[in-house]
Amino acid sequence: MSELTENVPAYDSDIVVIGAGAAGLMTAIHAARAGHLRVVALDGAPRIGIKILVAGGGRCNVTHHVVDERDYAGSTPAAIRRVLSRFSVADCVAFFNQLGVTFKQEDTGKLFPTTDDAHTVLNALLQAARDSGVDLRWPIRVQSITPLAQGGFEVAGPWGVLRARAIALCSGGKSLPKSGSDGLGLELVKTLGHSVTRHVIPSLVPLVSDAQHWARTLSGLAVEAEIRVVSGTGRHIISSINSMLFTHFGFSGPAVLDMSRHLMMERTRDPDASLQLCFLPNLRHDLPKGPKHNAKLSCSLDEADTWLLDSKAQTVLSRLRERLPERLAKTLLESAGIPTDRSAKQIDRERRRSLAQLLCAAPAHIVGDRGFSHAEVTAGGVPLNELNVSTLQSRMCPGLFMAGEILDVDGRIGGFNFQWAWASGFVAGISIAKYLDS
Ligand SMILES: Cc1cc2nc3c(=O)[nH]c(=O)nc-3n(C[C@H](O)[C@H](O)[C@H](O)COP(=O)(O)OP(=O)(O)OC[C@H]3O[C@@H](n4cnc5c(N)ncnc54)[C@H](O)[C@@H]3O)c2cc1C
CATH class of the missing domain: 3.50.50.60 (FAD/NAD(P)-binding domain)
Structure with a gap:
């Protein structure tokens, strides 16, 4: 050679x-x-x-x-x-x-x-x-x-x-x-x-809720919601308005998948970061879909409370049914300890505010994600x-x-x-x- x-x-x-x-x-x-x-x-x-x-x-x-x-x-x-x-x-x-x-x-x-x-x-x-x-x-x-x-x-x-x-x-x-x-x-x-x-x-992965979370009883239900990632001190980090899906383990659907990486990445720095669900995403106005980094929420606690009070003699259940599927409405009422036949005026302030809280910022109690086998990316x-x-x-x-x-x-x-x-x-x-x- x-x-x-x-x-x-x-x-x-x-x-x-x-x-x-x-x-x-x-x-x-x-x-x-x-x-x-x-x-x-x-x-x-x-x-x-x-x-x-x-x-x-x-x-x-x-x-x-x-x-x-x-x-x-x-x-x-x-x-x-x-x-x-x-x-x-x-x-x-x-x-x-x-x-x-x-x-x-x-x-x-x-x-x-x-x-x-x-x-x-x-x-x-x-x-x-x-x-x-x-x-x-x-x-x-x-x-x-x-x-x-x-x-x-x-x-x-x-x-x-x-x-x-x-x-x-x-x-x-x-x-x-x-x-x-x-x-x-x-x-x-x-x-x-x-x-x-x-x-x-x-990333783009379904999220697992605490085993006792009321959301697990709604498996199969899809709703439009704003999903928010919030820091341990309550600061809004990012949110997405889109459809979400309740599952037997917790949450999935586009809005949840989009927020999954933001929550889990935030938790690597801040273990107390959490996910909130808002079921009145279009109460204030029709907001565009997709992730948003700004802190303008689609609905505040006071706005949700005012919306409940505006229902006059209507039962709270029928008020909720205007914007939420019946299964979700009943589950939220049960979670807030409110009978379905009451009007907003018949509920004490504390319970009504706790329902308003569930409507605009329900804690998702996420304990983990479904892992790489279920992640799209x-x-x-x-x-x-x-x-x-x-x-x-x-x-x-x-x-x-x-x-x-x-x-x-x-x-x-x-x-x-x-x-x-x-x-x-x-x-x-x-x-x-x-x-x-x-
Ligand atoms: C269920 C699911 C649905 C999705 N749907 C969409 C969608 O609709 N739209 C969208 O935009 N994105 C979607 N995605 C994401 C998208 O598929 C990926 O982002 C994209 O395929 C990434 O392309 P890639 O080539 O970089 O990696 P991959 O597609 O992961 O390809 C990497 C390849 O490298 C090979 N490889 C790895 N290591 C070695 C090695 N050592 N030697 C030889 N070969 C190796 C693997 O076998 C694989 O074929 C989805 C993902 C999943 C899991």
């Missing part, structure tokens, strides 16, 4: 993409489309694209008609905006349209494929990957990544080794571990010099300030790129998490190709 050959490592591929979920497929497609690079995408799961298939109840909420950095939490808004701005909702729609996927927009602003079938989205991505020459292999789980002295990386597992000039780590977070995203990528990235946020917790991950946000290349390890949920970015319900996966995958894909071309 000549000296020259000895010094040049044999690369099996130009690029290895680790993880072929939404972000990994997007990265691989755009890296392969950019030129004549050999792109291998590996996925450890026995079935490819499970999360795309289960998303949106099997319909896949691909994106939202308006997306900006305020729809996300995690790394800084400015950094998130930089990435999102490179691949807009219009770019996303055009990209999928080219693959033959058309969309319909629901009243909520969510975009679904017109087929109402997530297979349409996954099949289009897999076809695009094949058409652009991506070599897709599974189940191939990467268990180690070693930078090579001469440049590039060796990725390895029980299946063997692969050497590549550059890699994209798109291994997701820890949500729905049976889909293959069990957090191994977060361990691998630490071996390459990166850090991971101190807290990596489930992961809060926490690799901080964006450890990457160049224009390219999503690592600042610590040249030739390493990242995209998707492995990064410290999580969105609210509505297609925002996929939009992050598409946008960051696009940036990582074109950037890794440019990096190798230069």
